[in-house]
Amino acid sequence: MFGFLKKSTDAKAPAPVNVPVNIPASAPAITPASPPANTAPELSWRDRLKAGLARTRAQFGGKLKSIFSRGKVDDELLEELETLLLTSDVGMEATQHLLSELKARARRDKIETPEGIQQALSAALHDLLLPLEKPLEITAHRPFIIMIAGVNGAGKTTSIGKLAKYFHAQGLSVLLAAGDTFRAAAREQLQAWGERNNVTVISQQSGDPAAVIFDAIAAAKARGIDIVLADTAGRLPTQLHLMEEIAKVRRVIQKADPSAPHETLLVLDANFGQNALQQVKAFDKTISVTGLVITKLDGSAKGGVIAAIARQCPKPIRFIGIGEGIDDLRPFVARDFVDALFE
Template sequence: MFGGFFEKLKNGLSKTKDGFTDKVSEMLNLYVNIDEELYEELEEILITSDIGVETTLEIMERLREKIKTNKVKDPKEITPCLKEVLVDMLGSEQETTLVNSSPSVILVVGVNGVGKTTSIGKISAKFKNDKKKVLLAAADTFRAAAIDQLEVWSNRAGVDLIRHQEGSDPAAVVYDAIQAAKARKVDVLICDTAGRLHNKKNLMDELSKINRIIDREFSEAQKQTLLVLDATTGQNAVQQAKQFMEVADVNGIVLTKLDGTAKGGVVISIKHQLNVPVKLIGVGEGIDDLQEFKAKAFVEALF
């Protein structure tokens, strides 16, 4: 199983590998000594790989420290040190678990176009494969297309969907979904929510209303909010996340479209700047191409 997963991850990260790790290896091969010039060039590669300035400086500081501690003299031995630093920065494996207990409610937030609905469909299929009973709530009532798209995915994943008409109150959809979840003894309820960031006040009110209903009607459920971001937007994804974190209590990130970008380094930036774990990464179009994020496997696949 892990072999297949790793191959997928490796293929999904091939663009980032070309733009980032291969450049690092080529550069290190040109140097005989570890000097300031080498550090500066490495720093430049990291920044241009969408790791971001702030995160790059942190990586460089930790790397210099590690090279000093391990008494590394040969530039070719920098790579293992860099891998260790990145794994450390990406954090522990425990954080990636999506659901620890049943029942659980997952609120999914994110702007339109980042792959929110698709991610919900894939997460549902993942739970279904794990023999969990899943229910979806179409609480992005702002767009009829969002409701229809979610219906398509619920059929693909073979899970039930609670939906109202376009323009109805999202909180009412969630309320109905909770009642259905309790009656059907559902393990996981996943709620799609509207992604209108330009109107933060409305979004904030909407989410707090939904949260109040969950707390009141489904207090026994473990609740978490997942933010879906599009990796191809690089550092913009980090900015988007910061804005969402102002309106929602985000517990985890789903990073889509990693296979379509050379900006995979943004994963490190997200973790470092936001201190929210990346829980799932999308490395392809298929229903099973949304993978649990494992720091070690990610770094290995990159190199």
């Protein structure tokens, strides 16, 4: 992908020559140069998450202050809060759950201040999302085979590249299977991510995606690879023939390794809002989804859909993405997410 200058191996290097160097006793000591004064410190993940959720916070957290300003949980406050939650794509079921929790906490704790109301809602939302916080455990199998699916444009291939970086940074060997044999340049895109992360990519010019992934699993076993990330072509749940094809891919993976896939990740674009729920249900029915990757939270005001997922189709959220950088995909932590919405 990138060109590098190589030293010629034909010419012999000259023999080293020892040259005495006299340093005066009075020579001043050499101190390392100080870093530029304007070097900005690297932001923590919590700060980056807060910045990434700015649009959702503006839609949700920014309007809470005016709603809570009366300092009393009454019918008017609950009605305004219901409207806000629904327009933030929290969904009806999760909205009703959060309102009921807020009323119960207000009665129990005798809440009568705006700060108290916000803390109560924050606690209720955290309790709702906490069951989704389940980090991916990859130690039970080697290779650990992860099948990755999603609709067109959800950020699937990009997420695979970021996951490769995440696992590689943990000292794990990774192999990528270019199972998207339909989309133009999909194979080249994955190969570029492979070069960027210094990991191997198994691909074919064309052909059956299941066969590509089968070969990749065989190669991973032969090479002692820790993680296999298997890409698949994007498809809509309404495209029944393509949904059947991805079911076939899963069956072929099981032939290569009866215990696999060990994780089936569905990549969801946060901008899809409530439509993401239908995607989870459809893909789960076809390939038994075990975890979610929520992408593009930085470009959406619909981050509340995570609450809807927690209430209506609770699947572990393994990772969330808040930017285009290679390090902008991290494990989901409910406390960090909720704090980023309210701060």
